[in-house]
Amino acid sequence: MRKKLGVLASVLLLSASALLWSGCQDRCCDTAPVCEQPCKPICKPVCPPACKPVCAPVCKPAPVCAPVCPPVCKPAPVCAPVCPPPCEPMCKMPVKCKHGTSAELNCLDGITVTGRNPGMCMLGEQYPIEFEIKACDDVCDVVVTTRLPEGVSFVRSQPEANVNGNKLVWDIGHMDKCQVIHAKVWVKCECEGEQCVCFCATATPVRFCSLVCAQPILTCEKCGPEQVCPGDPIHYTITVTNRGSCTAEDVVVTDSLPDGVEHQSGQKSLTFKLGNLEPCQTKTVNFCVTAVKRGKVTNNVVVTACNADSTSCQWTTCICCCGIECTKVGPKEQGMGKNADYQITVTNTGDLPLTDVIVTDTAPSSTSIVAANGAQINGNNAIWRLRELKPGEKVSFSITLTTCVPGCFTNRVNVNNCQGCQAACEYTTRWKGRATINACITQTESPICIGETTSYNITVINQGSEADTNVGVTVKFPAEVVPMGAAGDTAATINGQTVTFAPVANFNARQTLKYRVDAQAKSSGDARIILEVNSDSLKTPLVQQESTIVN
Numbered sequence: 171m172r173k174k175l176g177v178l179a180s181v182l183l184l185s186a187s188a189l190l191w192s193g194c195q196d197r198c199c200d201t202a203p204v205c206e207q208p209c210k211p212i213c214k215p216v217c218p219p220a221c222k223p224v225c226a227p228v229c230k231p232a233p234v235c236a237p238v239c240p241p242v243c244k245p246a247p248v249c250a251p252v253c254p255p256p257c258e259p260m261c262k263m264p265v266k267c268k269h270g271t272s273a274e275l276n277c278l279d280g281i282t283v284t285g286r287n288p289g290m291c292m293l294g295e296q297y298p299i300e301f302e303i304k305a306c307d308d309v310c311d312v313v314v315t316t317r318l319p320e321g322v323s324f325v326r327s328q329p330e331a332n333v334n335g336n337k338l339v340w341d342i343g344h345m346d347k348c349q350v351i352h353a354k355v356w357v358k359c360e361c362e363g364e365q366c367v368c369f370c371a372t373a374t375p376v377r378f379c380s381l382v383c384a385q386p387i388l389t390c391e392k393c394g395p396e397q398v399c400p401g402d403p404i405h406y407t408i409t410v411t412n413r414g415s416c417t418a419e420d421v422v423v424t425d426s427l428p429d430g431v432e433h434q435s436g437q438k439s440l441t442f443k444l445g446n447l448e449p450c451q452t453k454t455v456n457f458c459v460t461a462v463k464r465g466k467v468t469n470n471v472v473v474t475a476c477n478a479d480s481t482s483c484q485w486t487t488c489i490c491c492c493g494i495e496c497t498k499v500g501p502k503e504q505g506m507g508k509n510a511d512y513q514i515t516v517t518n519t520g521d522l523p524l525t526d527v528i529v530t531d532t533a534p535s536s537t538s539i540v541a542a543n544g545a546q547i548n549g550n551n552a553i554w555r556l557r558e559l560k561p562g563e564k565v566s567f568s569i570t571l572t573t574c575v576p577g578c579f580t581n582r583v584n585v586n587n588c589q590g591c592q593a594a595c596e597y598t599t600r601w602k603g604r605a606t607i608n609a610c611i612t613q614t615e616s617p618i619c620i621g622e623t624t625s626y627n628i629t630v631i632n633q634g635s636e637a638d639t640n641v642g643v644t645v646k647f648p649a650e651v652v653p654m655g656a657a658g659d660t661a662a663t664i665n666g667q668t669v670t671f672a673p674v675a676n677f678n679a680r681q682t683l684k685y686r687v688d689a690q691a692k693s694s695g696d697a698r699i700i701l702e703v704n705s706d707s708l709k710t711p712l713v714q715q716e717s718t719i720v721n
Contacts, residue, residue, distance in 0.1 A: 279373040280307040281345070283314060287367065291359045296325055299367055301353040305345035309373040312342040314353070316369035322357040329353060345373070386418035386447070386478040392471050397488040397522065398461045404431060404487055408455040410473050412447035418475040419446050423455055425471050430463040430489055447475075461489040464521065490521030494559075496529075496585050496595035503600045506576050506635070509540055510599050514567040514583050518559045524587040527556035531569050534579040537601075540570040559587070576603030576635045603635030605679065605707040609643070609714055611699065617719030618691045623654065626716060628685040630703055632677050641705040642673035643685055650697035650720045651689045658685030677705065691720040 272286040284302040291297040303314055318324060318336040331338040331353075340353060359365070394406040408425065412418045421444040427433060433440060442455045461467075468486040500512035514531060518524050533539050533550040542552035544567065554567050571581065580598040608631045615624040628645065632638055643660075647653050647667040656662030660672040662685070669687050677683070691697075697720055703712040 273369075275369075275371055279371070280309040280375040281305050281312060281371055281373045283369065283371040285316070285367065285369050287365075293359050293362060296356050296358050299355045299357065301355075301369065303340075303342065303345075303351040303353065303371065305347055305349045305373075307375050308345075308347050310344045310376045312345050312371070312373040314340045314342065314369065314371045316355070316367055318355075318357060318367060319365045321359065321361045321363060321365045323360055325356040325358055327353070327355045331355070344376075384415035386412050386416055386449075386475060387414035388418055388421065388447070388473050388475060388478050388481045389413055390423070390471055390473045390481055390483040392483045392485040394485050394487055396486075397490055399491055400461055400464055400489055402461050402489075403458050404461055405456070405458050406469075406485065408442075408471055408483070409452060410444060410447065410454075411452040412449055412478075414478065415449055417446050417448050418478045420476040421445065421447050421453075421478075422474050423471060424474075425455075425457070425469060427459060428467045428469050430461065430465055430467040431459040431469070431487075432462050433457070433459050461487070464489050464491060488521065492522050492524070492589045492591040493518070493520030494524060494527075494585055494587065494591045494593045495519045496583055496593040498581075498583055498595045498597040500597045501599055503602055506601050506603045507572065507574055509570050509572050510601075512569050512571065512581070512597060514569065514595070515564060516556075516559070516567075516585055516593070517564045518561050520591065521561055522589060523561065524559040524589050524591060525557065526588045527559045528586045529554040529556070529567060529583065530585075531567075531581060531583045533569075533571055533581045534573075536575045536577065537571045537573040537579055537581070540572050542567070542569040545569070571599075573601050576601050603679065605632055605636045605638030605677070605705065606634030607631070607638060607641065607677075607703055607705055607708060607712055608633050609701060609703045609712055611645070611701040611714050611716045613699075613716055613718055616717075617721055619721050620691050620693065623688060623690045624651075624718065626687045626689065626699060628658070628687070628701060630677075630683040630685075632679050632681050635679050636707075637679055637681075638677040638708075639675060639706040640673045641677040641683070641703065643671040643683070644702040644704070645669040645685075645687050646700040646702070647689060648695075648697045648699070650691065650693050650695040651699065651718055652692050654688045654690050656685065656687045659683045660685075662687075673704075691718075694720050696720075 272284065274285075275281075275283040282304045284304075286300045288297050299316070301314065301316070303312070305312075316338050318338070320336070324333060324336070324338070327333075327338060329340065331340050338355060342351060345351070389411050391409045392406060394404055398404055406425075408423055410421060410423060423442040423444060425440045425442075427438050427440065440457060444453045444455075447453060466486055466488050468484055470482060470484045472480060472482045474480040495517045497515045498512055501510050504510040514529065516527070516529055531542070531545075531552045533552070535550065537550075539547055539550065539552055545552040545554045552569050556565060559565065573579065578598055578600045580596050582596040583594060585593040609629065611626055611628050613624050613626050615622070618624050626645065628643060630641065630643060645653070645656075645668070647669075649667070653664050653667065653669050656664060656669045656671070658671055660674060660683075662672075663670045671685055674683060689699075697718040699716045699718060701714040701716070
């Protein structure tokens with residue numbers, strides 16, 4: 171029994187050793203495993219399986235050993251936590267440039283060239299390379315050359331350079347001492363790393379002798395009033411300037427006067443000697459003439475010198491009058507209570523436009539304004555405003571008046587403007603009143619008997635405020651009474667039963683006419699005597715009756 175147990179234990183130990191050896195063969199290691207030497211017959215207990223290494227490089231396969239017995243187990247490793255998969259480096263160290271961002275060629279061949287780069291540029295972006303070229307002396311044949319590195323590409327340059335591949339050349343030519351020229355090249359960064367720009371410059375020192383070429387250049391200006399009235403003085407100023415680079419010698423100004431102006435000397439050409447004019451020097455001439463004729467006058471000025479080309483200038487003045495005229499028309503007579511229409515005409519009779527023209531019609535206090543088209547009515551004033559009235563232009567306005575008072579009334583128009591020209595006009599209308607005719611007839615005896623006589627007194631009064639014309643009186647008798655005679659302010663005519671008085675040509679206001687007719691009774695009855703008054707103002711006759719009883 172013990173022998174069987176011992177054999178079983180040996181078999182189990184061999185099986186465990188075999189399993190342990192096959193598990194170690196799958197591990198990764200930093201170096202190849204060292205094969206174990208044959209073990210002693212006595213084997214140790216089975217050890218736990220080893221952990222697979224984490225984040226370790228894969229090793230070559232372990233050599234196959236042929237141990238006599240299972241290898242001795244190493245201590246069980248401590249398992250490390252799972253780490254992220256392998257990745258790229260977190261950052262790169264910046265490249266340290268072996269050259270500075272600026273450099274200078276100091277006064278080689280008489281020029282100094284300074285080149286400057288920015289400290290850093292992002293990959294794919296543009297950056298400028300700046301050059302400053304300064305002449306330490308007078309030089310000629312100045313040439314500046316630069317070569318761009320392989321890691322950049324050319325974009326543009328200022329001033330424009332001759333570009334040949336990565337080579338840029340500025341052929342500057344002549345430079346004066348201390349003259350400075352700035353150049354700039356824009357390039358694009360194509361790859362990482364230090365980008366070194368190489369530049370060089372050549373020039374030839376020189377000396378110069380010079381000659382000044384100059385000429386005098388004369389200019390003139392003339393000014394004066396733009397407009398004057400006849401008889402006004404005209405003051406002119408002539409300004410002569412040498413805008414050249416050397417002296418103008420023996421400068422003479424000649425002004426030719428046109429018709430329409432006169433100088434006190436009576437001369438038509440005025441001459442003024444200015445002498446010499448230095449460069450940028452100015453001299454002026456002032457003189458006065460008198461305006462004698464309406465119209466636009468232009469006088470020319472000619473400036474000459476011994477060593478300069480002549481020049482000329484001119485000025486135009488309008489000799490003109492400011493004139494305005496106003497007229498007004500309307501009815502000479504109008505009946506009281508009716509409307510009277512008037513028309514106002516304003517004309518610019520001068521040579522200048524008139525601005526802000528104001529036309530004011532003032533109606534008499536006894537009248538009132540009925541209408542005034544386009545006007546602003548303020549009480550008895552009608553006001554029209556015009557922005558401008560050009561020469562020869564004519565404008566008309568209308569106004570309507572009325573009154574209830576008879577008489578002759580005049581309304582006046584005043585015209586004003588910014589130029590100070592004034593005008594006035596007026597019109598008088600006789601407003602006629604109405605003639606009011608009143609008449610009455612009375613008898614001396616009534617009733618009367620057949621054969622008796624009676625008299626009829628007739629009175630006609632103009633109670634109105636205006637005279638009436640052609641006022642006639644007619645008395646008609648019935649058969650009961652026969653007219654026997656008549657008298658009065660006008661002659662009477664008896665024709666049968668009708669008595670007619672001659673008409674009055676002009677029957678003034680408040681005037682009275684008196685007539686008398688004598689009659690005899692012929693038959694009994696109620697006799698009705700009819701009085702008729704006619705005039706030019708009466709559209710229908712005025713009729714009155716008187717009753718006489720005949721017994």
